[in-house]
Amino acid sequence: MPSPDSPVLLALGLPAGIVLWSFMEYVLHRFAFHEARGSNYGSREHLRHHGSEDTVLESWYLSWTGVLLVSLGLIPFLGRLAGTADLGWGVGIGYLVAYGFYDLVHWRAHRRPYANRYEHMVRKHHFTHHFHAPLKNHGVTTPFWDHVFGTYVEVDVVRVPRRMAMRWMVDEHGEVLPEYRATYEVRGTRPLDDDQREQDRELAFANQAPTL
Template identity: 45%
Template structure:
């Protein structure tokens, strides 16, 4: 029983460790480097494209992050506590990482389905659209709170050009269910507006309301 508790704690520690790295990598390796280095360049592209693009080197990042878990954290946990502890830390880390990858991608592609997903989108899109030095955590707010970069606006201002397709109805305006969380700002020229309507309609036919 005590052993099981230690493994659960190790898993939780690995999961929390990922959250800290998510924050540090996003803040320092992606934003503070201002486009120097592949991670930063791809991340700035992700911002410029309003989140519709995802890095094509994901297989590399997947492998890299698994490697960090099993080559760095696992031996440290093994040396400090024991083999099982080391493995559980590495698994917690990997689960934290893939959870981040999935939830981040979903935030740009799908409307929220849970309170947590609704929170994550507001938190992350405030960062995306005009406040890149705040909300560096994506899946948890803890580290933004610790480092003083947490911002929780009542409504997130989204430039019309960058509205995520799931936010918009077939008329190109915010769907009523998202109006408490977001407001659209700025204007579109005719070509941009047509392109956006196409995206919103394509999205509506891929992901019908259920």
């Protein structure tokens, strides 16, 4: 049995922190952002992310501040209270690293072509959330918690409104690149004018998929 403060506990804390973040990723995304329907700042920002063409979260520095306070402040503090500071640091550091990974995976999903089968799998999951079922598929780095809580859905082909298509998936004419056609379809001809922006925003705040 390792003593309450030991590198072994720090090492054991890391995977626990990673699992803890992945659970929080699900819980925050589902309850604090979507089911809150715009009643808090984070929810409004997230629903704006759903309702606009190709944006990622604007106040990333606020999320990072919150995560740094939790991972390097609150969690180690609770560890110390429980008499095992090293376990607290391990969990906190695992949580922070997993959040950084989430942030990168989400940013890349919207902005960069996928680089491997893992990215291909998780972003299809995420874009099904965006464009088919905003109250399903809340996990971004893993579909695991969606399976656990019954919010997992899968579609054969993800249909993306042309005005919202990620730039990495289309050519200069707005057509899906051949390598992505088995997974994504870009549909619709609605121009992105002010009326359309307003409708996209309203649907996002009602947790409904955008119209094609």
